[in-house]
Amino acid sequence: MAPRPIKKRSKTTPSPKRSLDDIESHVGPSAIGALWAFSHLSLVLETSSILNSLLYPVYGSLPASRYHQPLIRTALLVSGATYRGWRGSTTAWSQWLSVLLLSLPTIQLFLFRYSGQLGASTGPLVSGLVTSFPLTLVASLVASKRLARRIDEWPVFDGLRYKEVWIGMTPQIIPAFVSLVAYTANISARSILTGTFFARSRLGTYYLLAVPQSLISPSRYLPLAALPMLHTFFFSVYSPFSYSDTHLNSTLHHHGYSLIARRESYTGYISVLDNNKDGFRVMRCDHSLLGGEWLPQPGYESQLREPVYAIFVMLEAVRLVLSVDDPATKPEVQDRLESALVIGLGIGTTPSALIAHGIDTTIIEIDPTVHDFAARYFNLPSNHTPIIEDAIVFVDRNRHQKRYHYIIHDVFTGGAEPIDLFTVEFLTGLKEMLSVDGVIAINYAGDLHLPTAHTIIHTILTVFPHCRLFRESPAPPSSSSSSTTSPLETDFTNLVLFCRRSTGAFRFRSPTKADFLGTQARKHHLLPRYEVDAAGFLGNGDEGVVRKNNTHIMKASQMRGAVGHWAVMRTVVPDAVWENW
Template identity: 45%
Template sequence: MALSEINLKRLLTGVGLLLLTAFYSPAFLLTLAPVYGAVPPTIFHSYGLAIAAACGWFLKDRLQQISRRQAIFLVPVLAFWVPTIQYVLFQMSSSFGNPTGPIVTEIFAFYPLVILSVGCAAKLIQSGSNLARHGDVVAEHVPLLGSYIIYSVGENFAHFFISECIGFTFFLTRSGLQFLLAILYSALVPSKWIALAIPSILFSLTSNVHVPLGALTGVLNSAIQTEGYTMLARQDSSTGYISVLENNNEGFRVMRCDHSLLGGEWTQMPANYNPIVRDPVYSVFVMLEAVRLVEPEHGEPRNDKNSKALVIGLGVGSTPAALINHGIETTIVEIDPVVHQFATQFFHLPANHIAAIEDATTFVERSRNSPKYDYIVHDVFTGGAEPAELFTFEFLSGLDSLLKPDGAIAINYAGDITLPSARLIVRTIQYVFPTCRIFRENADSSDNFINMIIFCKKSSATPLRFRDPVPADFLGSKSREAYLMPKHEINPAIFEGIEKGGRHVLRKNEIARLRKFQDRNAIAHWRIMREVVPDKVWENW
């Protein structure tokens, strides 16, 4: 083989190692989300990744010396061991806490792979580029700059590819991606030590319940049945890891997205108790139905049979199911097709609705300036972090343009109401809708992280009032009798203060202002979720 061919092969192998490692970065974050949530693992990920990559680059000669130039053969072996190391560490998530847990998991499961891959890639690229004749400065810094560009391009492509293709096949699930990348590492660098990976491969195929294979689903259910749970379905999708869990002891069913519950309903009910729409496990979804009780500005109360509703964010479908059963023509906008599928399959979402499976911003932009809805329900909480773009002035103004002059809107917000982010979002809502009232889900005022619903109407001529409910409003449900009428009102004055350097309203070009507060909200939400569902259920996905 000619010297130029040898150099080219080294160069391409080095580039390949960088691209695979770049692809592994977002894939690894996906595997952390079901145990720690989507947001907390990202807090320190980029910093840790940069440090690990720098260690690999600047210790490349030392790595070669220690391993006697055999380090590259360990790369595919490590890649196959990552899921097993993760599995072991996940079982200690409650001890580690959050965000410590993601950091510990990356240090022991991912960063060794990064250090070794980058170190070996650095040596290959330097020797393959043959820049020594141009001096030491060029030979050292040009490959470093080039490697950074290659890695950055690869990681950006990986984010796009995963977001578009996640869940299509086994190898495009979050666990399947780890297998695929390990196989690609092995193809790029055929290793004489690959036999060292066999124990991890066997464990993953027989005992690692995170791998979405039929036989392992049974192993998963055996593991969580000790906690009283059964998993009915699971699938990776565009918004996260979606699964349906049944609690066999207390008699309820919930839908999970990563480390969050999108909602649920009671499945075991007393004899002779058959509500038209099943009782949700969270009273907040009943409260959202009170948007029907908001009195119109003029004229007689609305006739449900002639009314239309728009629901942004489906969850398990408790609120839209009630609206539909009241005879209201209901349009549901849900970005995740799996959420819509599971809500229909497992949570009795009526089929007679209009489904728009797309991003809400796209739907609203396409539909704006066509006021046709009597009611709008905005319920888009996602795993401890609000999707900030759906609380901007621009998006809310779009909803305002879709609401009839006598219409009403109910907006569910979950978070720490003492944070500037909550104040900013409430001020933005009040800026768009001039007449609002705010209610918390329960009476406990000691907890700052709450679900609250902001009810608003378009006109400011009269205060917002609710009509008294009648038996038909309850749909035969005891839960609706208890929780339909909002009770625990919040003084809006607590949201008026603007922190130093803050803004009065949230604009779509300034949503980055919420990021640091989203981190705190997500961690607080993680702790709450650990009290709702046992650790073992979260850890075993």
């Protein structure tokens, strides 16, 4: 018998139906795969953010972060657009990712020794291209390939070829996925590091995140990462263990410095260093100096130690401010009835002097380590009121409850102004906390040629119209005419604004012997000398002032000032001291 012919199916004949269980069996693994890829890539980006923070002590926070997000986004864009063109399985790329996670900190620490030659602009870019960029690229490739593989596994269902649909959408899904990760990482990449333990240090936090990620994908290439890791942990000056202090001091001694103490804290890497050749001690925060004082010399006696930097002495001149109608002398006993608020401690030069004059002094310092080190290593007197919190929170809470005769505003660190502390709203709060005849001294450190300086000083003068401005040192000849100043010229200095709440002109009384507290620095620098015309910083009314809702407009213009500050710091302390932290 002839075989029966097979009947042709009509184009409209439905294909065999799949059950709902078939769909659910693929939706679940795909959702889990997407969640895994998202979580894994987000964790790598968080790790990369901590890797970037290792640059702060060498380049400062602003220059170090300048290229980080652009490099991260570029790596994500490249991987999202080209992931199918990269050869190799997900497993192979995961193995290389494990090696990168464990090796990159050592490579980055090695690059520190070239920071002096590279500079604050090129150095962070080179470090990012060598470390954060390849790390993000490989991690994104792993996540993209794994997510695409899950999509490829979708079957064909009744009436619609779901597999083809999803594969067709993959080029849109993967870039959208990595963009979502980039946006999330931009928000969550914050490292709050306080304390002295390994887990609370930047390097320790990095490895505590990197090691588990590496163990998830065991790699045959891991021995390649063993040697750099062993070197970092046991022989590197950056290792957060007590024995590494010995290695660090051995290195610093060759450059005339000694490490007294160091700790990673809320505002950055804090350390205390002695200059053995010239005999002074400084406190460092990342790539900035918070202050310094001369170490006691045999046979030399003074009520307070001699400060190294004149600017902190000049802030004490708030005590010398008089109305033009006041008597020529001011009774010393009057100080003992007055109070002062100091925002920003540093090593405590100014508040120590106010306390020595019998003034009831309150100190606001956001970083507990700075306060601890100032008390331990710079003889900050204990008879003051310490407030360890954000100054904005303190002022908002107390602006209508407490009045002070003197306020010292000195918050510059790391080459960048904390813009939130120079807004109209914050300064207005300080004005409300001044007594009727109170005086505030605001120290602005920056390049006076930059628009940032003019905007901030204009904002201060908007809130405090009755001010006199004094430079720390004489103005360079080229700065006398801002209209002819070359954009390449700089005028980095400390500018102190002495302002009164009350109206009317004021002057400074002549300091007496008691005002000097037995120190030569106060004898020479207490009375402000280099006055600047405030008219050069005034704008058009309230236009161009900094408010809490527009601080973002200042971020870009801060970069040039931060790079200039980096160059100044490199002339004060040798490269090797900044690089070996």
